[in-house]
Amino acid sequence: MAGLRERKKQQTRRHISDVATGLFCQRGFEAVTVAEIAEAADVSVNTVYNYFPTKEGLFFDREDEVVSRLARRVRERAVGESAAEAVLRGIREDILAKEPTAGLTEHYGEFLRVVFNSPTLTAYLMRMQRSMGIALAEVLREEAGAGPGDRIPDLIAGQLVWVQSYVYRIAGEFRGAATLDERVAHMLETLEAAEYLLSDRVLGYARRPPGRAPRPEGPTPP
CATH class of the missing domain: 1.10.10.60 (Homeodomain-like)
Structure with missing residues (x-):
């Protein structure tokens, strides 16, 4: 504490x-x-x-948390759970919990308006998303035992970052008297559609095998 x-x-x-x-x-x-x-x-x-x-x-006062979130979820995924399943589960949990970082706040549309009206903030957001993808790809490569020349971790990371970004952005597209519950329902429908479109290769990648416990974030102890 x-x-x-x-x-x-x-x-x-x-x-x-x-x-x-x-x-x-x-x-x-x-x-x-x-x-x-x-x-x-x-x-x-x-x-x-x-x-x-x-x-x-x-x-972007929660940048570090946002950038590391997907990588952390993969690192801490449960036994039998794949990397994509952990990410999608986390997104769904954020939406159901009405997390502000998922865009589920009263003024999120205003927040996005400020971002996209500012070339500086728009570029900064793009860099954050790129950093998120790099961090996620590094963890995917470690967890799957992929070699340095294997581009699969990068491609899967790009897809998962895009899914989260797209689903969260929907929260700011509502106008008028849409309630948080209505936003939640639409975001969940969109997430389900995105999951349906992901290939089995993506959905099954880096599944944690039995007997291998979730790895905590941070340096490996000596």
Whole structure:
């Protein structure tokens, strides 16, 4: 459990990010300066940079978690579960839990509008997705014992990253009075269709064999 100091740091980080996101939604990403964010959050500019080395990080404040999520799910998959099954199960669980990172928030459409109205944020999002694919492909290669010249892990990682990105983006396409439950239902239908279209080779890749427990994230102990 995090100590008091760590909890305060997390609260400060969340506060700065929330203030920044509000300003970006009001005026656009490029129009807002870090100095204005610091003033609105009642902190110094140095404090902002201590928590967020880049301005883009103020908007994508959960970047590390998002980039590593699919790789972590494959690494921690259950015995008998394939890599794709673990990823698809995780996506389904996020949707059912109405996770904000799955786009299931009241203002997600506004969030996407800010991203796609900013060339800087759009490029940054594309880099995040590329990093997600690279991390996932590395784990797939390790788990399947694939050689360095085998492109299958990269191709499968690309498909799974695309499925998640497409399904989550749907949450921001609703207009009017659509409820969260209606968004959830449509996202689940789309996920089911995407799973149906994936080949058996993809769906069965890197299935964890019996007797091999899920591997925790992090360095292997000596």
